[in-house]
Amino acid sequence: MVQKITILYAMEPFLGNPNEALHLTELSRLLREPHPTVRQHLNFLEKEGILTKSKKGRLTLYRLNRNNPLLLDYAFIAEKSRLIKRCNEELVLKELVQFLRSILRERNNAIIFGSATESVRRANDIDLLITGKFNDEPVDAFSERFNVKVHIIRAGKLQKIPKALHGEITRKHLLIQGNDEVTRWLIS
DSSP, X not given: OXXXXXXXXXXXXXXXXXXXXXXXXHHHHHHTOOHHHHHHHHHHHHHTTSEEEEXXXXXXXXXXXXXXXXXXXXXXXXXHHHHHHHXXXXXXXXXXHHHHHHHSOTTOOEEEEGGGGTOTTTOSSEEEEXXXXXXXXXXXXXXXXXTOOEEEEEESOGGGSOHHHHHHHHHSEEXXXXXXXXXXXXXX
């Protein structure tokens, strides 16, 4: 089956590495797409001003352009696109997302992070960060029903999360709720 790469899909590696310059070879490997396809999408994003391109010897490096006022808008859509893609790949993840959205309050932010973002089946547990007031009991029932351990980390505000945990979440995450606020926090 041919998988169609979109321009927003080409942004995914930058969402996990917002402060790093990434080389075309690394991006191609992360996206599992050939160099010419990835280069075409990266050049479009550069033309739009979302990415900047620089040369270091023979290497071409791409980086998020933090001066572009539309960067966050592209990142919001790329985050949603990634969540949709992963939910379509794993039904347990789709069930969890649907379940969480039914019990979360409007002010809660929710982020799945760690190994479960790549494969719920292969992960030992699902790490879940939730901000604000939240009742754990329904999640415990979900864990038993689907035979998957959900490890909840609570935080009053995103800004109170330690740098080490912030870095871990930034590298591997799926945004469940609070897309705008969480994306700003991750990219900052």
